[in-house]
Amino acid sequence: MLQRLRSVVRILAATSAALYAVLPCLAADPLPSWKDGASKKRIVEFVERVTRQGGRDYVAPQDRIAVFDNDGTLWSEQPVYAQGAFVVDRLRAMAPSHPEWKSTQPFQALLEGDLKTVAASGETGLVELVMATHAGMTTEEFAAVARQWLESARHPKTGRPYTEMVYQPMLELLTYLRSNGFETYIVSGGGIEFVRAFAEPVYGIPPQNVVGTSIKTRYEVRDGNPVIVRLAEVEFVDDKAGKPVGIHRFLGKRPIAAFGNSDGDFEMLEWTTAGPGPSFAMIVHHDDAEREYAYDRESHVGKLARGLDEAPKRGWTVVSIKDDWRTIFPPPRK
Amino acid sequence: MLQRLRSVVRILAATSAALYAVLPCLAADPLPSWKDGASKKRIVEFVERVTRQGGRDYVAPQDRIAVFDNDGTLWSEQPVYAQGAFVVDRLRAMAPSHPEWKSTQPFQALLEGDLKTVAASGETGLVELVMATHAGMTTEEFAAVARQWLESARHPKTGRPYTEMVYQPMLELLTYLRSNGFETYIVSGGGIEFVRAFAEPVYGIPPQNVVGTSIKTRYEVRDGNPVIVRLAEVEFVDDKAGKPVGIHRFLGKRPIAAFGNSDGDFEMLEWTTAGPGPSFAMIVHHDDAEREYAYDRESHVGKLARGLDEAPKRGWTVVSIKDDWRTIFPPPRK
Numbered sequence: 001m002l003q004r005l006r007s008v009v010r011i012l013a014a015t016s017a018a019l020y021a022v023l024p025c026l027a028a029d030p031l032p033s034w035k036d037g038a039s040k041k042r043i044v045e046f047v048e049r050v051t052r053q054g055g056r057d058y059v060a061p062q063d064r065i066a067v068f069d070n071d072g073t074l075w076s077e078q079p080v081y082a083q084g085a086f087v088v089d090r091l092r093a094m095a096p097s098h099p100e101w102k103s104t105q106p107f108q109a110l111l112e113g114d115l116k117t118v119a120a121s122g123e124t125g126l127v128e129l130v131m132a133t134h135a136g137m138t139t140e141e142f143a144a145v146a147r148q149w150l151e152s153a154r155h156p157k158t159g160r161p162y163t164e165m166v167y168q169p170m171l172e173l174l175t176y177l178r179s180n181g182f183e184t185y186i187v188s189g190g191g192i193e194f195v196r197a198f199a200e201p202v203y204g205i206p207p208q209n210v211v212g213t214s215i216k217t218r219y220e221v222r223d224g225n226p227v228i229v230r231l232a233e234v235e236f237v238d239d240k241a242g243k244p245v246g247i248h249r250f251l252g253k254r255p256i257a258a259f260g261n262s263d264g265d266f267e268m269l270e271w272t273t274a275g276p277g278p279s280f281a282m283i284v285h286h287d288d289a290e291r292e293y294a295y296d297r298e299s300h301v302g303k304l305a306r307g308l309d310e311a312p313k314r315g316w317t318v319v320s321i322k323d324d325w326r327t328i329f330p331p332p333r334k
Numbered sequence: 335m336l337q338r339l340r341s342v343v344r345i346l347a348a349t350s351a352a353l354y355a356v357l358p359c360l361a362a363d364p365l366p367s368w369k370d371g372a373s374k375k376r377i378v379e380f381v382e383r384v385t386r387q388g389g390r391d392y393v394a395p396q397d398r399i400a401v402f403d404n405d406g407t408l409w410s411e412q413p414v415y416a417q418g419a420f421v422v423d424r425l426r427a428m429a430p431s432h433p434e435w436k437s438t439q440p441f442q443a444l445l446e447g448d449l450k451t452v453a454a455s456g457e458t459g460l461v462e463l464v465m466a467t468h469a470g471m472t473t474e475e476f477a478a479v480a481r482q483w484l485e486s487a488r489h490p491k492t493g494r495p496y497t498e499m500v501y502q503p504m505l506e507l508l509t510y511l512r513s514n515g516f517e518t519y520i521v522s523g524g525g526i527e528f529v530r531a532f533a534e535p536v537y538g539i540p541p542q543n544v545v546g547t548s549i550k551t552r553y554e555v556r557d558g559n560p561v562i563v564r565l566a567e568v569e570f571v572d573d574k575a576g577k578p579v580g581i582h583r584f585l586g587k588r589p590i591a592a593f594g595n596s597d598g599d600f601e602m603l604e605w606t607t608a609g610p611g612p613s614f615a616m617i618v619h620h621d622d623a624e625r626e627y628a629y630d631r632e633s634h635v636g637k638l639a640r641g642l643d644e645a646p647k648r649g650w651t652v653v654s655i656k657d658d659w660r661t662i663f664p665p666p667r668k
Binding site: 050192208214226244249253270 | 460473527530540544553555560574575583584605
C-alpha cells in the first residue's frame with residue numbers, strides 16, 4: 001500500500017513540476033515597472049543564465065545570494081535619510097523629559113532648528129544625537145518605538161509614509177529574484193534594528209536577512225525577565241569597505257548579485273563581482289528630478305562618482321530611473 | 335488553454351499535498367536513535383504542538399527558529415575542543431617558518447608539550463596562540479586550512495575524523511526539526527569561520543546559519559583582487575551572556591527552541607524560554623563514560639552545574655546520553 005502511494009505521489013509530483021516549468025513562459029512579465037530596455041534585459045539574462053539547469057553558468061539555489069543596499073536603492077533617501085528624520089522626531093518627542101537639552105549642544109541647536117550648529121558639532125555631535133535616541137533601552141522597546149514612528153511619520157515632499165517611498169521596480173526585482181530561487185538580503189549603512197522594523201512587511205525580507213550598522217548590546221536579567229539592552233557605543237559601521245566585511249560576517253559566503261546606488265556600495269559591488277563564478281552588479285542612478293530626485297557626484301546624501309566612472313569598464317549595469325523605470329512608487333495603500 | 339493548464343496544475347498540486355500530508359503517519363520513526371522515553375516524547379510533543387494548524391500553540395514557519403550549541407551538543411568536546419587540537423596541530427605545522435617560537439612563550443612550551451606552562455600563560459597566552467593560527471590570512475585561506483585539517487585530523491580516543499564524532503541522535507533531531515519547517519542555527523562559543531568550514535556537509539547547516547565567536551576583519555584590494563583579511567583582535571565572544579546577544583545580532587528574533595549541554599548555554603536557553611509563546615529547551619547531559627564521556631559539575635570543558643540545578647524548575651529537558659540515546663555516533667563513512 002505504502003509503495004503504491006509513493007509511486008502515485010512521485011508521478012503526480014513529476015507532472016506538476018513539468019507543468020510549473022512551462023507556466024512561467026506563459027505568465028505575465030515579472031518586471032512590469034521596468035521599461036523594455038538594456039537594464040531589464042541584462043537582469044533577466046543574468047537570472048536565466050544562473051538558473052538554467054545544466055548550463056555552463058548554473059548556480060545552485062543555496063548560492064544564489066543577492067544583496068541590496070537600502071537607502072536610495074530600495075527606498076528614497078532624499079531630502080534626508082529616513083533614519084535621520086526619525087532621530088529628529090524622537091529628540092523632539094523626548095525633549096520634555098530632558099530639560100538639560102535646552103542648554104546642551106548639539107541638542108539645543110537641533111531643537112531650535114539650527115542645523116548649521118548641529119552640522120558643526122561634527123561626527124561626535126551626530127553620534128551623541130543618535131545614541132540619545134537609539135541606546136539606553138531594550139531591543140524590544142527600540143523596535144516598538146521604530147515601528148510606531150514608521151506608522152506615523154510622513155515624507156516631507158510627498159506626505160506619504162516612508163514605507164511607501166519604496167521603489168516599485170525594486171519590489172518587483174526582489175520578488176522576481178526570490179521566485180527564481182535567490183535569497184535576498186539587505187546590507188545597509190543604516191541601523192540594523194531600524195531596518196528590521198519594516199523590512200519584512202515592506203520588502204518580504206525577514207530580520208535574519210538584514211545586515212546593518214549596529215551598536216553594542218548587553219544581556220541582562222531584570223527581575224527575572226531577560227532583556228537585551230542597547231548601549232551607547234558603536235559596534236560596527238556597515239558602509240563602504242564595511243559592507244563586504246558585514247556580508248562575510250553574517251553570511252559567510254560571497255553574493256552573486258549586488259544592488260546599490262552610491263559610492264558607499266562600491267566595495268560591496270566590487271566584492272560580489274570578484275567572485276569566481278557569474279555575477280551581477282547594478283547601480284540605481286537617481287536622474288529623475290521630476291518623478292523622484294536627481295543627484296550623484298555632488299550630493300551630500302548618496303554621493304555617486306566612482307561608481308559612475310568605473311561601472312562601464314567593470315561591466316556593472318547603471319539603471320536610469322528616468323529612462324528605465326515606468327513607475328517609481330507603488331500606489332498608496334488604502 | 336492557459337486557464338485549463340492552471341486548473342490541472344491546481345488539482346495535481348492539491349492531490350499531491352493531501353497525499354504528502356498522509357505519508358508521515360505511515361513513515362518510519364524520524365528519531366530512531368532516540369529511545370522511547372520521556373525526552374523523545376517531549377521533543378515530539380513540542381514539535382507537534384507548534385506545527386498543528388489552528389492549534390492554540392501554532393507557530394508560523396518563519397518563527398520556528400531552533401538554535402544549537404556545537405561543542406558537546408552536536409559533536410564531542412572531549413578530551414579537548416576540536417578547535418583546540420586544530421590550534422596545536424597548526425602551530426606544529428607552522429613552527430618551521432617561525433624559528434623565534436623556539437624561545438618565545440607560550441609557543442615554546444606548546445611545541446615542547448609543556449601544557450602546564452601553556453596553561454600558566456593564562457588567557458593572554460591562549461589568545462596569542464589562537465591569533466597566530468587564526469589571523470594574518472584571508473578568510474579564504476583560513477577556510478582552506480580549516481577544511482584541510484578537518485579532513486586529516488583524527489580524534490585521539492577513537493581515531494575517527496572529528497566530523498564523525500557527531501551525535502547521530504542530534505543529526506536526526508536537526509533533520510526532524512527542518513522537515514517540520516524549523517530553521518536550524520548553530521550558536522557556538524567556537525570560532526564562526528571554523529564551524530562554517532564543516533557545518534553544511536556535516537549538519538546540513540549553511541554558513542549564514544552559523545553564529546560564533548569572531549575576530550575582526552578588514553576589506554583590502556591586493557593587486558586588484560579584493561580580499562577579507564583576518565586581524566589578530568577579538569571582535570565578539572559568543573558564549574554565556576554573549577549567546578543571546580549573538581542570536582539577536584544575527585537573527586533579530588527570538589528562537590523558540592534551544593539545545594545546549596553546558597553552563598555556557600544557560601543564557602541562550604533562558605532567553606529562548608522567556609519568549610511570549612511556546613518554547614523548548616534541552617540540555618544534553620554527558621553521563622555515558624562507556625560509550626562517550628561522563629562529565630558535568632567539575633569538568634574543565636563543558637562544565638554543567640547551574641543548568642542541572644535549574645532545569646527541573648524551568649521545565650527544561652535534560653537528556654541522558656546513557657539512557658536516552660540508542661546510538662551515539664553515526665557509522666564510519668566508507
